[in-house]
Amino acid sequence: MNATFGTGDFLHYNAQYKLLICLECKYAIQKNAVRSHLLRHKIYRGERQRLLSAISTLELAEPDDVQFPSTRREPVKGLPVIKGYRCTAIGCGSLYASFKRMRGHWTESHGLGNNLPEGFACAVDLQTFFRGTKLRYFEVTREASLVENQPQQQKGLVSMPSCAMFSSNPGLDIDLEKLRYFHHFTSTTSLTLPVGISNLTNYWQTDVISRALHLRWLMFGLLSISASHLAVLSGDETVKRTHRERSAQYRQGFLAGWTGSTAGDDTDVLGMGVRVTSIQRCCMWTSTSIPLQSFVTTINGYTDPNSISMKSNDTPSDTPTTNQLLSSNNSIRTDIPKAALLEHFYNLPYRMAEKLGKPSVPTDFMAIMSAISALIECCPQFYEANDPETLWMAMQEWLKRVSGRFTQMLTIEKHPATLIVFAQWQLLVARAERDCWFLRGMATRMLCRVIGELDENRASRSLIEESMGWALEST
Template sequence: MAVTFGTNDLLEYDAKHSVLICRECKYAIQKSALGSHLLRHKIYRRERQRLLSSIAELQLVEPDDVQLPPAGFPPVAGLPVISGYRCTATGCESLCASSKRMRRHWSESHGVSDPPDSCARSVNLQTFFRGTKVKYFEVASPEPLVTGEGMVAQRHDLDLVPTPASVPPPGPRYDLDLETLKYFHHFTTATSLTLPTGNHEPAMYWQLDVVARALQQRWLMCGLLAISASHLAVLPSDETTKQVHRERSEWFLQEFYAGWGDVLQSPSVAGLEEAKSAGAQMICIQRCCHWTSEIPALSQGLIPEPTAFDLQSFTTTVQGCADPNLALHSAFSSDDMPEGSSDAAVSGNVPSALLDRFRALPYRMAEALEKPDNALDFFATLSAIDALVECCSLSYASDDVEAVWTGMASWSRPRRLSDHFNQMVWHRNPAALIVFAHWLLLVERAERHCWFLKGSATMLLRQIRGYLPDDSSVHRLVGDLIGREDRH
């Protein structure tokens, strides 16, 4: 007889394999994640502690130590059975959940980029764990059921697709994942309103266009849900709840990146390019999330390279959040910007103290720094400061997210900063780094509107300080830039 725990027998202990299976989620729970998993099911303090005390008496092994059933054994109760593939190469027998994964396996493990149809045979698979601990094993075909009408239906617990010979039985056959629906609802009602749209219509892009594509592409939906979970993780709540959202974000990301890899290898078809574009933007947004202090970086290394938090990768990623081609198209083209002095373009909404600081910057830098190595350094630095004043005007044109984002992100686009200035930043030129540090005032302003940037300005300023010469007069130029709410 199975040993169960919790209301409605939520958890079932499989003594044969020493794992604890959540009957609602249909996978085994790692010992270290039990507390947060119970909280996800709305099991709070007293009941949770009682359950954890009872479960502590059980022998639970770590995912890597679970003894998998031999191939062909009956399915493990409580786990979904999915269709998959077993490699037919001699001595291999690797298992994959999709034909695309199997083709990739042949390419990476057997050096065959275009394997024949006979490279694998269809099998039924199960896995005890999800996320980064997925480890498939082959099982026998599930026992058929006879429905009320005498029709045959296979006992698949996940993604059952009715066919003329396979009809789901009446009653609550399809189990709606209410937790996942909550993340989807939060995205459509809240998160989508906080994301930059670049040259897209703000009210349409994330709420309608991306959602419509995500409803057709499972991997894209997982990316959307991951962003929603990351958003919830930075909202005010207790640390345990935040951790639950972080874990759910990681789970969604796992499937998102698996699908992303498959899509990149797929031939272009109608609608797929738009999905790729949305996916690329999601990657940039998630990279920003995991760079900040609010959401720790993933230990599994899911975020594609470049993952290092540095000046160049940050500016490129920021632009990619609104444009997958890493070139933000703001509402103001280069022809719209006035020539010559930037003063003519300055909005009246820009705090006078901020403008005074930017205008005085060349003189303060001249007092603290040595003479520029060449005239190009001097003019590139002045041009970058002028561009900063223009972008400041864009940022303060209004307090909506698009204006603030455009003002912040457009400073680092190629048409504003010269290649020479970018090279100065790359070579850690002190003058360029000081100007870059002053741009962080616009980044900090954007943080108040864009939750996924929270903490970025402080992290970048700390990095810049480490690059500057050990000179007090130089450090005073950037010492009080970030974190002072009263400076304006």
């Protein structure tokens, strides 16, 4: 039960949360700080011992053990109510007391800082139990007379009524889950996707969305991408799993509709379908095995509306057995200086010649050397790019520059030399992952795939270990 202590009853024990709240200081006192807190209020000797004796009978929770309210509730007695903000991104709901911290949250957690979507946060009333540098807030109902720290309304925020729960109405049939995913796509995900063509602007925000409102299968495609994006953003494994399941369901609806679509002569719609499939595949391949040929085809065909093969339901194949170079604790470094990486690429032909010898077929030798030269030429683009569009185009550029013979040796013949060069490309792909959320983990998985293909080739595997080991980091 709740109780009060001290002269003037300035200490209040909240039995629900197992906290001792100082009504004068307006925060909960940590268990190991009760004695010093009483001294701060100039309570000495006899009275202090009496209070400490009474308080010792109470069950006080440590800060990390306090069960914060998970839903909006009435304010806790003795704690000030302050104005703050709640993130409106689907599956998030993070709470902050300042606009600056909310903006920082969108930069760190949602990958957006400069171009925040409309309605990215809503104004709410907050409380916190403790004071300190790592504050945790919970949302409470509005009590105007208690509210402190009234902030000015900021652009991009929505008012409290906009954040209220929808009331049920049996006369309406609204799928709120699909609406939430669609809202997340329009407000957030659409701003993070590349077009692949430099002269197109607002492609995902206007062109694709307007078509999706009339094409059910295309809408399912956008919902699938939105769900995958939320899975990447979430730090909770249960929430991630839910979003991935929804993404898979929506993807099936997209594939079924697109395969049976009669819009084959509409190159704009066909191009949208190709791009949606490409993003979906990348999302799928960051958590499953990656078919080498399909990966190359997907990146190459992102802007090609005639890539009819993109309409097939590509099921990932099993990944070959790999050695221990890549483990669950390794990832590709992204902090390698450009000069060091260029030097690595320049030395690659000599190291390959030492391990593998010179290819016996001149055309094969030229294809491999040309691909390495393209790596050197494309490298600066990855270091200069700082947005999803230019990074994606830099990825495409290398695949466009390699010869058809190189692609055939890589995807069909699985020639060891081409696999080794392809592995070096992953050092650049890893840099693209920083701004392209749908590629996160892709480079490491592709490198794992290459190692698996080379598992029986000792010389090639040895070269991979030597040339790539320095570029891996433990996570």
